Amino acid sequence: MYKIQPNTLFTGKIIKYLPTCHSTNDIAAEMIQSQDVFEGTIVITDHQTAGRGQRGNTWEASSAQNLTLSIILKPSFLKASEQFKLNVAISLGVYDFLSEFIDEGLKIKWSNDIYHENKKLGGILIENTLQGYQIGYSVVGIGLNINQLQFTVPTASSLRKVTESPIPYDLDAVLGKLLEQIEKYYLQIKQGYYETLKIKYLHVLFRYQEWHYFRKDGQLFSGQIIGIDETGRLAIESEDMVHYFGFKEVEFVI
Structure with missing residues (x-):
């Protein structure tokens, strides 16, 4: 095979x-x-x-x-x-x-x-x-x-x-x-x-520049993905601030 x-x-x-x-x-x-x-x-x-x-x-x-x-x-x-x-x-x-x-x-x-x-x-x-x-x-x-x-x-x-x-x-x-x-x-x-x-x-990034819910440390928050930084962290805008997340630090709420 x-x-x-x-x-x-x-x-x-x-x-x-x-x-x-x-x-x-x-x-x-x-x-x-x-x-x-x-x-x-x-x-x-x-x-x-x-x-x-x-x-x-x-x-x-x-x-x-x-x-x-x-x-x-x-x-x-x-x-x-x-x-x-x-x-x-x-x-x-x-x-x-x-x-x-x-x-x-x-x-x-x-x-x-x-x-x-x-x-x-x-x-x-x-x-x-x-x-x-x-x-x-x-x-x-x-x-x-x-x-x-x-x-x-x-x-x-x-x-x-x-x-x-x-x-x-x-x-x-x-x-x-x-x-x-x-x-x-x-x-x-x-x-x-x-x-x-x-x-x-x-x-082609899933939910790029769309407002959706995410979860961090068990808490829901609303945000939109606005980019990726030089180390690959996900940039999410939420409440007029940009937060950066590593691979295991945030969950998508599907």
Whole structure:
């Protein structure tokens, strides 16, 4: 399975396929510690038993119906303080991949979940190791709901549900397209085009410049997202003041 030849320079040229595993991110991290890993190596599984989300949540995915993978990258051109640039590149890659199938309603939910309207299609978890002041390795974990039609969580959806496709998508084919889009944006970050990508990221950001409710420390407040700062913190305007929030400091009220 996953015998693909994506139209990329390096991403997906080496694929480690596991029918089942606890976490592709953990397997990728173990590979980094034990050997010199080729950049762009993929760890992919049909069934992940202990996948993690951004807030430590588990990721629900039926076996062999979706894409569950980790990509090993070496973004040594990024400083430790620039980690969010990689989030932007990966999120835009996933967004553009899905945009080939979905015309409207697709958004990136800060910091890097993928939503169609108010339902989640996928998530990204990037775990970095540092070498001095630079990023040494990045393990980019991606979970995308592709063919699954039944979910226990009402706010989850899939590519097939959104497009109402009568037949399942070919996972090999969609994987190749996904990797091509991710590498495209990764190389743009490497070439110094972050500011251009940030503008696009904001343009497709979930609830950008819209008034909605958020929750901090159990308290509801009304605000609108007005931007992202240089470290990736979310800027929310509320009561004529701008507040900045890190990854686990504020919740969206859906």
